[in-house]
Amino acid sequence: MTDLKVNLGGLAMQNPVTTASGTFGFGLEYAPFVDLRRLGAIVVKGTTLEPREGNATPRMAETPAGMLNAIGLQNPGIDGFIKQHLPALQPLGTPIIVNISGNTLEEYGQLAAMIDACEGISAIEVNISCPNVKQGGIQFGTVPTMAADVTKMVREHTKKPVIVKLSPNVTDITEMAKAVVDVGADAIALINTLLGMAIDTKQRKPQLANIFGGLSGPAVKPVALRMVYQVHRALPAVPILGMGGITTAEDAIEFIMAGATAIAVGTANFVNPKATIDILEGIEAFCLQEGINTLQDLVGAAHSS
Amino acid sequence: MQPILYHATVLEQEELKPAIFRIRFMAPELARLCQPGQFIQVRVNAMVDPLLPRPISIHDFDSEAGTVTLLYHRVGKGTAILAQCQPGEQVMIWGPLGRGWTLPEAQDLPAGDLLPIYVAGGIGVAPLLSLAKAWSKVGKPGILLCGGRCEEQLVALEEFQALGVDVDLATEDGSAGHCGRVTALFDHLPLLGKMPLLYTCGPKGMLKAIHELALQKGWPCQVSLEERMCCGLGACLSCVCKREASQEGKTWTHAKVCTDGPVFWSKEVIWDD
Ligand SMILES: Cc1cc2nc3c(=O)[nH]c(=O)nc-3n(C[C@H](O)[C@H](O)[C@H](O)COP(=O)(O)OP(=O)(O)OC[C@H]3O[C@@H](n4cnc5c(N)ncnc54)[C@H](O)[C@@H]3O)c2cc1C
């Protein structure tokens, strides 16, 4: 049996398979199809300080081998998450990673402090890159000094592992990664969605009520993989949570070989509600076939040759 | 009730009218779980384009025969692929999903002698057949008011008639029944002193018109809503609608069409757009 254990910036996981924020709800939505205890970690929907109702509909449009979404961070607020959802997740024993978004630096600090005080949460994923909210969001994710400010603020308010999730909508991803690692990020998650749009030609208007949305799914995989590779090359010691179009175990292994310590399954959950488990089992089968004893040895394997 | 994932075998598929198909699957475990008004997700191919599963209402189910039947309109890429499926092929489906119609035995129906009236617009007839079966079982088959652009859009009428349902039609071009909108059929309804209970599915404009009529008459009314859907499990929050709320400071919240619905009481829905 291969040792699948990995450590993501201080977060010990039994295997590298996690869920991409916003695609797996608060976890239990997928319980009919997935034994949640088998996942390396569960990353829940993006939470904010106050509850949010999100954007108007249509919020989703399908595109070739992908989809655009503009949900706008509809969520019950961090308090709502901790009271209504977390208790049911606790008995699973699976590490819970909470994804946070703030309108201001102060809000990121407050969110981090609340999570730090909450025993049942294992790590924080800081979303500095949501393309779908008007305030804050995208600027925090595209200007290195602002990304560093957010990271510093979160770092000051928690001892838990801090994973900073980067936006792919930048010229140089390694510059962003360095900026947040310099001020205390324990790991980097990438990528969030690519900003895009689609037009309904009959109605002569954008398909999404929000006009723009985030592209995800198999269509973005080569871009995501390239960014994981670049960040690993620039910062080989920093663990990466890789995502973007991962649909099969083969995709996941590509990300690991590019330098991801762990991976997240996103849009693929919609296509196959058992995708996380199928990918986990596929990774196990690959390791067995290739005679790999420790999965950790595969991380970044594509760089040495 | 927990949904299940299934590689279901196609038993038969038929084009009933141009571009309107009926497909029947063998899926015994699923058939046992179905409730009228619920839907399933259908993954039309094993490729990544089209990527997402298609949500389709459960038209009919037979827990003894172990079959689940869908009625669908071929409108684009996904339904065109489904329409090519031959008997014997397997299709990945999961469900049943969502909350269906309020059934005869439910506690939250008004007291008194009820008259179920099903109002369908085009393919919106699909989720109403199994509901009519449930009412027919308790001796109240009710009335179907079915509207469409033309006669070729009206399907499954014989199935309703076989249950003892009175069927009345309206088409915009006058090719069948009354010439005009389905709402006009309400002018001559034989209510016989009973309390109408409206169940409706179809284009949004029609649902809104039926809701307004129900409100004006004081009749209870349920609508089955459609939104662009993704996961179908309440996880991604793509398919929301505005629903009245009474939480502090809020007059509405975004409800999930896939798990809070697709069936809602029409007076809970905010019909502003
Ligand atoms: C809960 C639910 C139950 C449904 N039940 C049925 C049913 O019983 N029978 C049936 O024929 N259809 C039903 N639909 C609609 C069906 O899901 C869409 O027609 C189908 O997804 C279109 O797929 P496509 O690839 O063929 O078309 P696409 O190529 O995706 O789109 C073709 C056209 O259909 C429109 N469209 C796509 N998806 C939807 C949607 N979800 N709602 C409205 N318009 C859409 C597009 O905007 C486009 O104009 C249901 C939808 C929902 C949400």
Ligand SMILES: Cc1cc2nc3c(=O)[nH]c(=O)nc-3n(C[C@H](O)[C@H](O)[C@H](O)COP(=O)(O)O)c2cc1C
């Ligand atoms: C419907 C939807 C909602 C999302 N919501 C969030 C979110 O709340 N916070 C976040 O950081 N990322 C969010 N994302 C981005 C995903 O977590 C992920 O980064 C992206 O989709 C790429 O992975 P994928 O191609 O495997 O889906 C969302 C993506 C989708 C499709």
